[in-house]
Amino acid sequence: xxxxxxxxxxxxxxxxxxxxxxxxxxxxxxxxxxxxxxxxxxxxxxxxxxxxxxxxxxxxxxxxxxxxxxxxxxxxxxxxxxxxxxxxxxxxxxxxxxxxxxxxxxxxxxxxxxxxxxxxxxxxxxxxxxxxxxxxxxxxxxxxxxxxxxxxxxxxxxxxxxxxxxxxxxx
Numbered sequence: 001x002x003x004x005x006x007x008x009x010x011x012x013x014x015x016x017x018x019x020x021x022x023x024x025x026x027x028x029x030x031x032x033x034x035x036x037x038x039x040x041x042x043x044x045x046x047x048x049x050x051x052x053x054x055x056x057x058x059x060x061x062x063x064x065x066x067x068x069x070x071x072x073x074x075x076x077x078x079x080x081x082x083x084x085x086x087x088x089x090x091x092x093x094x095x096x097x098x099x100x101x102x103x104x105x106x107x108x109x110x111x112x113x114x115x116x117x118x119x120x121x122x123x124x125x126x127x128x129x130x131x132x133x134x135x136x137x138x139x140x141x142x143x144x145x146x147x148x149x150x151x152x153x154x155x156x157x158x159x160x161x162x163x164x165x166x167x168x169x170x171x
Contacts, residue, residue, distance in 0.1 A: 036111055042153045043118055043145065047104040054102045054124070057094045059087050067146055071157045098127045104141075114147040122160075138163045 046065050053061030063083060072080040080086045102124040110117040119142050127134040141160040145153045 039111060039116060039153065040106075040109060043106055043109060043116070046145075046153065046155065047106055047120065051102040051104055054094075054099045057098070059090045059094060062090065063087055065155055067154045067156045070155060073157075073159045075161045096129055098129060099124055100127070101125045116143075116145045116147075116153065118143045118145055 049065060050062060053059070053065075066083045066086065068083050069081075070083045070086055072086050074080070080089055102122070104120055104122045106118055106120045108117075108119040119140070121138065121140045123136070123138040125134050125136050139160060139162040141158055143155050144157040146156045148154055
């Protein structure tokens with residue numbers, strides 16, 4: 001059963017390549033045949049909670065948004081499997097960086113029963129604590145989200161990427 005979200009994500013990612021996120025300010029696109037106001041509200045709340053957790057440097061706040069078997073695929077990094085493995089990498093990132101103005105925006109939602117594919121974009125300013133040099137970043141992501149027995153939604157898988165490579169510091 002673990003493979004369903006991965007194949008579902010890859011199918012939807014390939015199917016939506018032509019609709020790549022260009023601007024974070026895009027309006028959310030909802031498939032009218034699967035429109036579900038409660039799910040859309042929950043997905044927007046997850047985005048807000050993620051932004052608040054990152055901005056506060058609070059990995060535990062983000063942990064509450066993830067399934068235990070969470071999978072993350074970041075650019076130029078090995079796959080991260082499991083919520084605890086992701087939180088370990090997130091804590092290390094937050095110890096080394098300050099993040100401000102983190103903003104995730106949902107631009108497309110596809111519901112399929114107890115599963116959802118959610119596509120979005122992000123912006124933020126990352127300041128490495130070692131250098132103090134702020135860098136504005138933006139990117140896009142695709143989540144597979146899973147409806148939980150208590151009626152909440154959690155993120156099961158994320159594929160994320162930056163819009164441009166990280167800047168190379170001058171020597």
